[in-house]
Amino acid sequence: MKSLLQHKWLTSFISILFVVVLFIALPVSAKDTLAVLDPVIHEGIEKGIVQELVAAIEDEVNNANLYDLLSNEEKIQRAKKVPGNQTQGCEDTQCMIDAGKILGVKYVIGGALVREKGDCYIKLRLIEISGEGMGVKRSASKKCSPEKEELLTTTRMITSMFMGKSWGDVVKEFGKEKKIIAEPPHDGIWREPETGMPFVWVEGGCFEMGCGKWTDNCEEDESPAHEVCVDGFWMGKYEVTQGQWQQIIGENPSRFQKGDDYPVEQVSWNDVQEFIVALNAYDNSKNIFRLPTEAEWEFAARSGGRNEKFSGGADVNKVGWGKKNSADETRPVGKMAANGAGLHDMSGNIYEWCMDWYDKEYYQNSPPKNPKGPGNGKKKVIRGGSLDSKLENLRVSNRGRSSPTCPNYTIGFRLVWSSNSM
Incomplete structure (x- = not known):
């Protein structure tokens, strides 16, 4: 009788231990992976701003804590495995989807810094790479200042919106300067x-x-x-x-x-x-x-x-x-x-x-x-x-x-x- 009880106890202990080990081995709330692609810089705009733009986007992605961000080292290593690949210099949606597949991620953020009619615009897209939702999830085009700090702030604001915040909340969070408006005369x-x-x-x-x-x-x-x-x-x-x-x-x-x-x-x-x-x-x-x-x-x-x-x-x-x-x-x-x-x-x-x-x-x-x-x-x-x-x-x-x-x-x-x- 004693031997039988010991056997049952041992069996129960092993079962519990197996469940605990299995639970520890399972990933906890696994996040989708996301890569930031280098924005394309159009002619007439300083090319050296690229890495600072990428860093600004990555900072906001990390702050949101919604995705596992692919590091620059990982991007380089994964890109090397596909000869003749195109993982940077992407501006159109299909190119960014192809780049995301090469990098093995679920999402990418990419876009371009362009000049239109003398004005500077930052254009970014959040794109899902595969599955039923494949394609552009969010997009934004914002007029930006040629001043570097203003440009980086605008980039951060767009990324923050991509992470789920309303534009009104983003404007408040980043403390965009309010314009002091006096009510004008009631004519004209x-x-x-x-x-x-x-x-x-x-x-x-x-x-x-x-x-x-x-x-x-x-x-x-x-x-x-x-x-x-x-x-x-x-x-x-x-x-x-x-x-x-x-x-x-x-x-x-x-x-x-x-x-x-x-x-x-x-x-x-x-x-x-x-x-x-x-x-x-x-x-x-x-x-x-x-x-x-x-x-x-x-x-x-x-x-x-x-x-x-x-x-x-x-x-x-x-x-x-x-x-x-x-x-x-x-x-x-x-x-x-x-x-x-x-x-x-x-x-x-x-x-x-x-x-x-x-x-x-x-x-x-x-x-x-x-x-x-x-x-x-x-x-x-x-x-x-x-x-x-x-x-x-x-x-x-x-x-x-x-x-x-x-x-x-x-x-x-x-x-x-x-x-x-x-």
């Missing part, structure tokens, strides 16, 4: 200093919001028409463009990528909040950038509360891009006539996000002064109609809605700059 055009985005002053006032006798084809949620008063505010003269989005966020999500002056689209309401946070990080004034409320949007679209069917008048062909005249694509901002407030494209081209949650019955109990929509909901308000909208959806009283998490190629936005955070 004011330009946001970081992007050059033009704003016009919309003088506050009262108007009859919703479906009035001056329009037709109204939907149920546009009624009843009701008096609303709004304070004055600065509003973007145009929809935010792809060039402005890329300058702040570092990448362009748009479907219609035909030029910097086309409206950015395929951005969700939540995406827009990241843009706003990042833009506000540059602003040291008492005002903030934000989306307009639905009431502010309609007041501005109707040229400061006029009884207009479309934004700028009754002839939509002079003021808006819709299904009949858009050829199923967006158009550069500002090509149609401005409305009476000096604002363009508020009928058509792309729908524009508003701050408010959508409620089809909200007009029945809307506050008369600076209404900001219901306290919660499932969808956010979109206004103005788009490239594929029917005529009735281009009316300035027409209300649309969409999920705040869902980007769409028909939806973009314009901003308000105001001391009222709503």
Whole structure:
């Protein structure tokens, strides 16, 4: 009996020991490997900056602690095993994927330092080398200073964003200098200093919001028409463009990528909040950038509360891009006539996000002064109609809605700059 118990004890001990040894032998939370490729330096830029750029990228990768970084020595050793290989001097995606395969890593970061129209740009991409997700995971193109320290800081900021931080958080973390902005006189055009985005002053006032006798084809949620008063505010003269989005966020999500002056689209309401946070990080004034409320949007679209069917008048062909005249694509901002407030494209081209949650019955109990929509909901308000909208959806009283998490190629936005955070 004693012998049997000893045998069972020994067997249990050996089993436990085997499990412990096996556990120790297993890798703990193995990370994917990542290699940083030397950025390509275009003509007209100092070539000696390459290794400092690589070091800046590698520092941020190490700080994030998300990947096992391939050392320079390992890169050299692995590259030697493949004669005639191409692991450096890569700029296009396929070349970087090939380099990653040679180096035996899961991800690479690479890109180029270029000069375009006299300006310096750092262009980087995070690329997955194999598997279902193979291809570009993140990309960014940022205008950079020719000063070395500024260039290295911009490089670190892009890499930090690749490691999962929002651009707004990155701007705050790296302490980008805020521009001291004094509110200008309420006439003419004011330009946001970081992007050059033009704003016009919309003088506050009262108007009859919703479906009035001056329009037709109204939907149920546009009624009843009701008096609303709004304070004055600065509003973007145009929809935010792809060039402005890329300058702040570092990448362009748009479907219609035909030029910097086309409206950015395929951005969700939540995406827009990241843009706003990042833009506000540059602003040291008492005002903030934000989306307009639905009431502010309609007041501005109707040229400061006029009884207009479309934004700028009754002839939509002079003021808006819709299904009949858009050829199923967006158009550069500002090509149609401005409305009476000096604002363009508020009928058509792309729908524009508003701050408010959508409620089809909200007009029945809307506050008369600076209404900001219901306290919660499932969808956010979109206004103005788009490239594929029917005529009735281009009316300035027409209300649309969409999920705040869902980007769409028909939806973009314009901003308000105001001391009222709503």
